[in-house]
Amino acid sequence: MPLVEPSLLEILACPACHAPLREDTDANELVCTSGTCGLAYPVRDEIPVLLVDEARRPA
Numbered sequence: 001m002p003l004v005e006p007s008l009l010e011i012l013a014c015p016a017c018h019a020p021l022r023e024d025t026d027a028n029e030l031v032c033t034s035g036t037c038g039l040a041y042p043v044r045d046e047i048p049v050l051l052v053d054e055a056r057r058p059a
């Protein structure tokens with residue numbers, strides 16, 4: 001099961017840097033593909049929460 005619709009994922013971008021996002025199904029997150037940003041956004045009830053304040057910062 002995808003976290004979000006593939007067609008939706010295609011149009012979503014990281015709100016911090018506008019890079020595309022990829023799914024991390026194990027973590028239930030959408031992860032920024034930018035090497036310098038890399039924020040991970042939670043998906044709650046199949047709704048991606050694309051808020052920088054809610055994002056998990058990479059270690």
Ligand SMILES: [Zn+2]
Nearest residue numbers: 014017032037
């Ligand atoms: Zn980003």
